[in-house]
Amino acid sequence: MGITIREPGEGDFFSWLALYEDYAAFYGRQLTDQGALLVWSWLTDAAHSERGLVAVDDEGALVGLVHFHDVPRPLEGDRALHIDDLFVLEEHREQGYGRTLIEAVAGLGAGSGIRVVQWLAKPEDSDARGFYDEIADASEVVVYRLRPQDA
Structure with a gap:
């Protein structure tokens, strides 16, 4: 089995969209056409x-x-790559795809002098957390989100 990692190309839109819809559904989120097109344009x-x-x-x-995406880390005087979305189809999990995707991000970072790759995980996602614990160290930081003022 060979794993190829590459940038998405114009001909990949519908295949990428199907993956991204599955990713959204996995997290109980509704992906709108407008949202998908915006992310694809990015x-x-x-x-x-x-x-x-x-x-x-x-x-x-x-x-x-x-x-x-790239994020600054002012106290450290450097930058990190922050993974926003990581998803592998269920039937392809535990075959090295997730690890290879993360390693590819790390490789791109290293090529730009960025040595830190970070991401968030839901505490209750034990399958993902088990995998992440094999390759990374969990942070002790709690993420807060400001409540909207109109709430």
Whole structure:
């Protein structure tokens, strides 16, 4: 089994969209057409900060994706790559696709002098957390989101 990781191309839109819809459904979120088109426009615009990679199986089918962006770390005086979305189709999990996607992000970072790759995980997602614990250290930081003023 060979795992190919590459940037998404224009001909990948519908395959990428199917993956991204599955990702949204996995998290109980509704992906709108407008939202999907916006994210796709980011991924295909070399000037945009959001970047993406896709995992391709031996038959050429897209089976995974990762979206990420560069973030400054002022106290450390450096930058990190923050993974926003990571998803592999269920039937392709535990075959190295997720690890290879994360390693590809790390490789891109290293090529730009960025040594830190970080992401968030839901505490109750024990399958993902088990995998992440094999390759990364959990942070002790709690993420807060300001409540909207109209709430």
